[in-house]
Structure formats: C-alpha cells, structure tokens
Amino acid sequence: MTETTPQQTQTTTSADTPLRETALAAEHEALGASFTDFGGWRMPLKYTSELTEHRAVRETAGLFDLSHMGEIRVAGPDAATYLNTALVGDLAKVKVGKAKYSLICTPDGGILDDLIGYRITEDEYLIVPNAGNRETVYAAMAERATGFDVEVWDESEAISLIAVQGPKAEAIVSSLVRLDETTIVENLPYYAADTVTIGGEEILLARTGYTGEDGFEMFLRDDKAGALWRALLSRGEEHGLTPCGLACRDSLRLEAGMPLYGNELSTERVSFEAGLPVVSFSKEEDFVGRAALQQAKAEGRGKTTGQRLVGLKGLGRRAGRGGYPVLAAEGERAGQQIGVVTSGQPSPTLGHPIAMAYVDVEFTEPGTRLDIDVRGKAQPFEVVQLPFYRRER
Numbered sequence: 122m123t124e125t126t127p128q129q130t131q132t133t134t135s136a137d138t139p140l141r142e143t144a145l146a147a148e149h150e151a152l153g154a155s156f157t158d159f160g161g162w163r164m165p166l167k168y169t170s171e172l173t174e175h176r177a178v179r180e181t182a183g184l185f186d187l188s189h190m191g192e193i194r195v196a197g198p199d200a201a202t203y204l205n206t207a208l209v210g211d212l213a214k215v216k217v218g219k220a221k222y223s224l225i226c227t228p229d230g231g232i233l234d235d236l237i238g239y240r241i242t243e244d245e246y247l248i249v250p251n252a253g254n255r256e257t258v259y260a261a262m263a264e265r266a267t268g269f270d271v272e273v274w275d276e277s278e279a280i281s282l283i284a285v286q287g288p289k290a291e292a293i294v295s296s297l298v299r300l301d302e303t304t305i306v307e308n309l310p311y312y313a314a315d316t317v318t319i320g321g322e323e324i325l326l327a328r329t330g331y332t333g334e335d336g337f338e339m340f341l342r343d344d345k346a347g348a349l350w351r352a353l354l355s356r357g358e359e360h361g362l363t364p365c366g367l368a369c370r371d372s373l374r375l376e377a378g379m380p381l382y383g384n385e386l387s388t389e390r391v392s393f394e395a396g397l398p399v400v401s402f403s404k405e406e407d408f409v410g411r412a413a414l415q416q417a418k419a420e421g422r423g424k425t426t427g428q429r430l431v432g433l434k435g436l437g438r439r440a441g442r443g444g445y446p447v448l449a450a451e452g453e454r455a456g457q458q459i460g461v462v463t464s465g466q467p468s469p470t471l472g473h474p475i476a477m478a479y480v481d482v483e484f485t486e487p488g489t490r491l492d493i494d495v496r497g498k499a500q501p502f503e504v505v506q507l508p509f510y511r512r513e514r
Contacts (some may be wrong), residue, residue, distance in 0.1 A: 333377025
C-alpha cells in the first residue's frame with residue numbers, strides 16, 4: 122500500500138520542513154538503523170542489509186515499524202452506509218472482526234488511495250490509508266460524511282502500528298499474549314482482527330500484511346509502543362526475529378505482487394487497469410466514482426482497451442526499474458514502446474529480475490515476450506501471472 126519507493130535521503134524535506142518521527146525513533150537509533158525520508162516521515166531504511174532482512178521475513182520473521190500509516194476512525198449509526206458511499210467496496214457486508222481491502226476514488230474513477238477497513242463493532246470501523254495520502258484521504262472522507270449520522274476523525278498522531286511478518290510470526294505473538302488469549306492468535310483468520318493483551322496493554326491485533334507472508338499488525342497507543350517493540354525483539358530472538366526497514370518491505374511486496382501507491386496506483390489509473398477486483402456495483406449506494414467506473418468497465422478499459430498491469434519475469438540478469446520503457450519484442454510493433462515499468466528489481470527469493478508494468482492490453486497474455494529498455498539496451502522479459510511469489514500454506 123505505501124506510497125513511494127524508499128530512497129536514502131536527508132532528514133528534512135525539500136522544503137526544509139522537519140520530518141515527522143514515530144514513537145519508535147529512539148528504538149531505531151539504538152539499533153543503528155539507516156534512515157530515509159518516506160512520505161514526510163523519517164523512517165528506518167535498513168538496520169543491517171536489505172538482503173538479510175528480506176530473507177529473515179521469508180525464512181523466520183521480521184519486525185517492522187509502520188507507525189507512519191494513517192488511522193481514521195468512523196463511528197455512528199450510518200457508518201456502514203456512509204463508507205459504502207465514500208469507498209468503492211461493500212464495507213456493509215464486512216462482519217465484525219473482519220477486514221476488507223478497498224479504494225477511495227475521485228469522481229472520475231481515479232484511485233485516490235488504497236486502504237484497509239476493519240469493522241470493530243456494528244457501528245464502528247478503523248480505516249488505514251497510506252502515510253503520504255492520510256491527510257488527503259481524511260479530507261475526502263470528512264467531506265463525504267455530510268448528511269450521514271456518523272463521526273469521522275483522524276487518530277493517526279496517537280496510534281503506533283507494529284508488524285511481525287514471516288513463518289514464525291504466530292509463534293512469536295502467541296508467546297507474548299495472555300495464556301487464555303493464545304487461541305485468539307492461533308485461530309485468527311487472514312484479514313481479521315481481534316483485541317489481545319500484551320504486557321497489560323490492550324492491542325488491536327490484525328492478521329494482515331504487505332509482504333506475502335503470514336503475519337500480524339498491532340495497533341496501540343504511542344506511549345506503549347516502545348515497550349511492545351522491545352518485548353517482541355526479546356521474545357522473538359529465539360525464533361530469529363529481525364528488525365526490518367522499508368527497503369526490504371519494498372522487495373517483499375514486489376515479489377508478492379502487491380501494488381504501491383505512487384507506482385502502480387494513482388489518480389491517473391482505474392481499478393480495472395490495476396487488476397483490482399474491489400469495486401462493488403451490486404451495492405445500492407451511489408459511491409463516489411460509480412458512474413465513471415461503470416463507463417470505464419463498459420468500454421473495456423484494462424481488459425480490451427488501454428493498458429493493464431502485468432508481472433514481468435526477467436530472462437536475463439539486468440533488472441528494469443520504475444519509469445523504464447517496455448518494448449514489444451516481436452510482431453509488427455517490435456521495438457516500439459508499449460508500456461512502462463512501475464516497479465522492478467532483482468528478486469532475492471527467486472534469483473532473477475522481476476517487474477510490474479502497465480502495458481497495452483494486446484501484450485498482457487502470460488508467456489508474451491517483451492523487452493525493457495535498460496539504459497539504452499533491450500533486456501528480455503516474459504509476461505507472467507502475479508504474484509511472483511506465493512508462500513507455502
């Protein structure tokens with residue numbers, strides 16, 4: 122979900138505005154993290170090496186600070202109906218304790234952000250947008266609340282979010298909750314959430330993530346975040362738990378074929394182009410962007426016309442990067458640009474380059490040979506189905 126590819130930068134923005142820091146900044150400093158400007162936040166890029174941290178998540182477990190993400194609370198008798206108007210998905214059908222991935226769109230159908238909605242009670246939801254889009258999303262949601270019996274407020278400044286991702290995640294989290302709550306952790310389904318107690322602190326525990334592995338995300342008050350972070354590191358040591366930065370988070374999500382806002386998603390793209398089957402036309406509510414999306418679907422946008430997001434497997438050794446041209450390799454259009462890479466790098470898990478790209482729909486069939494222009498030299502790639510990587514169940 123997160124909104125830009127992390128790059129090492131100074132600790133002020135281009136306008137010399139001080140970067141925001143999470144409640145765990147001191148913990149990252151103590152661990153010797155390298156930092157980056159990420160959506161206006163000073164976030165850990167890595168602690169040791171991206172490869173070491175990437176492999177830890179795939180093989181044991183990784184610990185992430187995601188406190189830069191937004192938390193918007195929606196509560197009131199009209200909460201479900203309101204969200205069905207503000208977002209494209211059917212949040213009213215989400216059962217209490219479950220979560221749903223959705224989009225908030227502009228009136229013309231463009232993607233304003235992708236987000237997750239958790240139904241806490243019948244009349245209360247927690248919406249989690251991307252860090253850099255949080256203020257934009259909150260403003261849009263507040264505006265769309267007019268006429269509904271609902272309260273919408275942004276509680277991001279008071280909430281921390283910590284994630285444990287990897288095959289050992291369940292064992293690590295189970296070891297920290299109260300003995301009578303271990304079954305909650307063990308039986309929690311994917312895209313569900315429940316309340317547990319760790320160190321006397323009540324925590325919202327969600328079985329969600331952005332790495333392609335099993336894992337949990339924990340929402341709690343800022344002033345309790347440091348204690349939880351240290352407890353996880355201490356208890357997780359025997360399981361190989363490794364603190365991880367945003368660099369490996371990006372390579373992990375790319376292997377899992379998960380879109381990144383600002384790369385794969387933007388207001389210039391609609392859900393059909395991005396391959397996201399999240400728009401509910403069956404719900405009654407006239408959600409923002411409905412008419413435009415109905416028209417886009419009728420026109421075959423992303424299916425028979427325009428472009429669609431695909432996965433590309435490298436057949437050589439050089440990787441394509443975001444912004445690189447994608448070229449037709451065969452046929453009448455051989456050598457012509459037919460798309461652009463949105464994200465790309467060597468895959469640590471698979472051992473070959475991978476990329477996601479928007480390409481003209483006629484070139485989206487798996488097995489199609491394409492080239493990526495890597496600094497003036499055509500490199501061979503093949504269209505493959507996403508995701509690139511699936512964990513063993």
